[in-house]
Amino acid sequence: MAPKVSEEYKEKKRQDLLKSAMACFAEKGYQTATIDDIVTHSGMSKGAFYNYFSSKEEIYLTLLKQSVYLSFQKLREAIQSKETAKEKLKHVFDIYSNLDFTKKSIQNHRVQIEFWIIASRNDNLIDHMKTHAKVFHDFLIEIIEEGQKKSEFSKDIKSADVSEIFWAITDGLFLHMLVEKDEFPMKRLYQTAGKMILKYLEK
Template identity: 45%
Template structure:
């Protein structure tokens, strides 16, 4: 009879695989990394890894899901402590100002993230999954803050919250991508200037 494996043990092994994959992707990039690399890093067999994940794509999606949950919890708690929509918006901008992709500990992960997004455009299922994640978390979060600001009289009522949520994330993602590919890019200065322009457009 096969030994009974607890859910706690399964989750522990799953997290070990994700941590090893995270390290491999950060070091070599998503497409260059292989399941064999994850095997070597984790010390687990290939069969053990395939017991938890069907493919490298699935592993990366699990990493993104974990990141979204962690960010969601952090952002939700921090935002709930702030009284005005403008304060909540400032908090989000400052969170990205503190996550400068020019810093070594952030650069590799930012590159992997953009690499996977580009890779997903050739896979309709992955593209659909990432689109849903973007709309359900990122757009919903910003649109909610903008609507709150409109109801409180802080922001212009005629602006569409969904459109401006898209503009916000295009701004953040764009400046992050530029910082990963252009040497000595003034990430913080440019993001702060974008913040000023964006807020001025929103203000009633």
């Protein structure tokens, strides 16, 4: 009889495959990287891969879900001590403008932007991307509407529009940062964008 494999062991192997997939996507790009690349990087067999994931698409979507959950939890925790909606929103801007862009984080952003472009041609994938993006959009809408209820922000402004603008600016700045790298003044531009949005909300 084969020895029983513990849930902890299986989860470790699953996480090893996820780490290998991200490394391969970052190095070669999502479209170019193959399941064989992921398997080779992980040191596991192809059969083992299919015990955990059915496709390259599934492993990417799992990475995306994991990343969204962790990022969202950090944002939620970061604003808990802030009393006003303005303080919460400003703190969100500060978090993004002060991100430490290590080689690993830059690679992660590159993979995510690449996958957005790929997903735009695939209705199934774009539905997944929209679902994950909605988590962040709703988070910002919640803060803005709290500020409107407390008369911190103008009630005439559409909170959903401001949220869309904020995340569009975020994605755009990340894209330019990936192209221009160290020459791109990410922090200064993000701080400027934050000030502009806050000023608009307070009209």
